[in-house]
Amino acid sequence: MFFNEEFETLPREALEALQLKRLKAMVARVEKSVPFYKEALAKAGVTSDSIKTLADLQRLPFTYKQDMRDSYPYNLFAVPMEDIVRIHASSGTTGKPTVVGYTKKDIETWSELMARSFVAAGVHRGDIIHNSYGYGLFTGGLGAHYGAERLGASVIPMSGGNTKKQIMIMQDFGSTVLTCTPSYSLFMAEAAKEEGIDFRDLKLRVGIFGAEPWSEEMRRDIEAKLNLSAVDIYGLSEIMGPGVAIECCEAKKGLHVWEDHFIPEIINPETCEVLGEGQMGELVITTITKEGIPLIRYRTRDITSITYEPCACGRTHARIARMSGRSDDMLIIRGVNVFPSQIEAILMGVEGVEPHYVLIVERRDNLDTLEVQVEVGENIFSDEIKHLQALSVKIEKQIKEMLGVTCRVRLVEPKSITRSEGKAKRVIDNRNKA
Amino acid sequence: MHVEQISIFIENKFGRLAEVTRILGDAGVNIRTLSLADTSDFGILRLIVNDTEKARTVLKERGFTVSKTEVVAVEIPDRPGGLADILQVLDADGINVEYMYAFVERCGENAVMIFRFDETEKAISTLTGKSFNVLPGERLYSM
Numbered sequence: 001m002f003f004n005e006e007f008e009t010l011p012r013e014a015l016e017a018l019q020l021k022r023l024k025a026m027v028a029r030v031e032k033s034v035p036f037y038k039e040a041l042a043k044a045g046v047t048s049d050s051i052k053t054l055a056d057l058q059r060l061p062f063t064y065k066q067d068m069r070d071s072y073p074y075n076l077f078a079v080p081m082e083d084i085v086r087i088h089a090s091s092g093t094t095g096k097p098t099v100v101g102y103t104k105k106d107i108e109t110w111s112e113l114m115a116r117s118f119v120a121a122g123v124h125r126g127d128i129i130h131n132s133y134g135y136g137l138f139t140g141g142l143g144a145h146y147g148a149e150r151l152g153a154s155v156i157p158m159s160g161g162n163t164k165k166q167i168m169i170m171q172d173f174g175s176t177v178l179t180c181t182p183s184y185s186l187f188m189a190e191a192a193k194e195e196g197i198d199f200r201d202l203k204l205r206v207g208i209f210g211a212e213p214w215s216e217e218m219r220r221d222i223e224a225k226l227n228l229s230a231v232d233i234y235g236l237s238e239i240m241g242p243g244v245a246i247e248c249c250e251a252k253k254g255l256h257v258w259e260d261h262f263i264p265e266i267i268n269p270e271t272c273e274v275l276g277e278g279q280m281g282e283l284v285i286t287t288i289t290k291e292g293i294p295l296i297r298y299r300t301r302d303i304t305s306i307t308y309e310p311c312a313c314g315r316t317h318a319r320i321a322r323m324s325g326r327s328d329d330m331l332i333i334r335g336v337n338v339f340p341s342q343i344e345a346i347l348m349g350v351e352g353v354e355p356h357y358v359l360i361v362e363r364r365d366n367l368d369t370l371e372v373q374v375e376v377g378e379n380i381f382s383d384e385i386k387h388l389q390a391l392s393v394k395i396e397k398q399i400k401e402m403l404g405v406t407c408r409v410r411l412v413e414p415k416s417i418t419r420s421e422g423k424a425k426r427v428i429d430n431r432n433k434a
Numbered sequence: 435m436h437v438e439q440i441s442i443f444i445e446n447k448f449g450r451l452a453e454v455t456r457i458l459g460d461a462g463v464n465i466r467t468l469s470l471a472d473t474s475d476f477g478i479l480r481l482i483v484n485d486t487e488k489a490r491t492v493l494k495e496r497g498f499t500v501s502k503t504e505v506v507a508v509e510i511p512d513r514p515g516g517l518a519d520i521l522q523v524l525d526a527d528g529i530n531v532e533y534m535y536a537f538v539e540r541c542g543e544n545a546v547m548i549f550r551f552d553e554t555e556k557a558i559s560t561l562t563g564k565s566f567n568v569l570p571g572e573r574l575y576s577m
Binding site: 376377378381382383384385388389410411412413414415416 | 441443444445450471472473475476480497498499500501503532533545550
């Protein structure tokens with residue numbers, strides 16, 4: 001099923017021709033209207049007229065998150081304020097947030113891409129979408145909301161938090177689709193269980209989870225506990241919001257990037273060299289239709305790989321692999337690169353282990369130490385010490401074998417790891433505080 | 435002939451043991467005997483109480499990980515060599531003791547030991563076969 005069959009299945013040649021045309025037009029717009037890009041393009045020696053093929057994209061300068069902070073709030077906007085109809089901002093964990101503006105057409109494009117994403121996930125008119133992404137400055141809530149309305153499905157604007165009410169509404173309103181972060185879906189299922197409600201008995205059929213990296217093992221866990229088909233969605237406010245890329249329910253093998261609006265590239269984050277298909281690196285996105293705040297080669301910091309192989313669903317748009325983390329989430333422990341998602345995958349591979357964990361990194365006597373806290377639920381609890389110790393050793397050994405890093409597993413009481421209603425906090429790095 | 439025991443996972447953190455016993459006390463559950471096995475990170479508190487189900491429910495409600503285990507209570511003559519005699523009998527039949535601890539009350543002239551065996555049924559038949567007195571749970575809960 002498609003929302004916009006013509007564009008979603010556009011033959012690659014036509015798709016690439018469209019990308020080139022749109023790229024040139026976008027560069028022509030920003031070189032005139034955004035002083036930051038005017039300067040950066042001049043410095044790189046590129047003009048819109050000199051772009052002849054898509055390979056010329058590599059001559060364009062990168063845009064960094066810091067550039068957006070330096071342009072706070074509106075200096076990267078490419079249209080006058082009269083044309084901006086919506087403003088969003090990303091959570092500024094350090095300092096000022098990054099601000100984005102949308103024209104009426106941008107909102108329409110976003111709604112369409114989100115509607116396409118819903119359909120790719122297996123959602124249709126008649127579905128009741130329980131939208132637990134936060135409404136507000138964060139793009140998740142409104143992005144999914146507009147897409148749902150564009151599709152013509154019924155949307156419940158729940159936003160995040162108030163878990164008891166979420167569960168009641170989901171049960172009473174007969175929600176068939178759930179949109180939230182993957183960790184919050186499990187949190188809700190767990191909370192429901194305590195109230196005597198089994199999520200598997202609800203009408204939920206599809207779950208669209210994003211805004212944080214998760215693993216294939218976590219997907220299996222969610223699908224078993226919630227009895228629904230779980231797909232991964234990707235997006236970031238700088239580029240648009242949710243719906244930049246989505247997994248199709250037919251293949252669930254990589255997320256299609258809507259290439260008629262975005263050009264993805266994978267680069268080596270250190271050397272900035274563009275990598276080929278299948279190679280892991282940082283995702284870089286160029287927005288080619290955006291009017292409010294077009295971005296050239298935006299460094300997302302998200303680590304993935306790309307493939308242009310045809311997909312079972314019939315969409316011709318390239319697929320990026322499930323995010324393995326952010327280049328800034330990457331932990332370097334005694335020189336070894338570790339992503340929290342890799343540890344999650346190992347934990348979820350151990351029978352009975354719940355996906356609630358936290359990684360604590362410390363430096364003792366100039367040596368990095370990694371502690372993995374794992375909750376002891378009923379599934380893994382034994383009343384004999386030796387069995388619990390064997391479990392810790394087993395996890396430690398697997399992490400050592402698969403990631404090459406020595407860690408210490410600490411078994412903790414259930415619920416002692418803080419639950420998150422938004423993005424889960426998986427890492428506590430105490431190394432820089434000392 | 436089994437005795438029900440509940441086991442609780444407890445992190446080695448200040449006040450956890452006090453909290454467990456307070457929860458049970460407030461629920462009117464009487465602890466008949468207990469043992470605590472511990473490591474540097476965590477401990478396992480094993481309890482025999484007058485109301486196993488109630489103890490389990492209230493602890494689970496408060497977020498503790500609780501499991502129920504079947505153990506065996508045996509009367510042991512309170513004299514030198516009393517425990518050795520029993521262990522010898524079990525040893526001869528190849529039965530392993532996973533852990534054991536003493537019951538606080540005496541049963542007449544005898545002491546009472548709580549055993550967790552690797553093979554519970556076999557242990558009971560070995561012991562009763564050798565005329566040791568295995569106590570049923572009900573006796574213990576109300577002793």
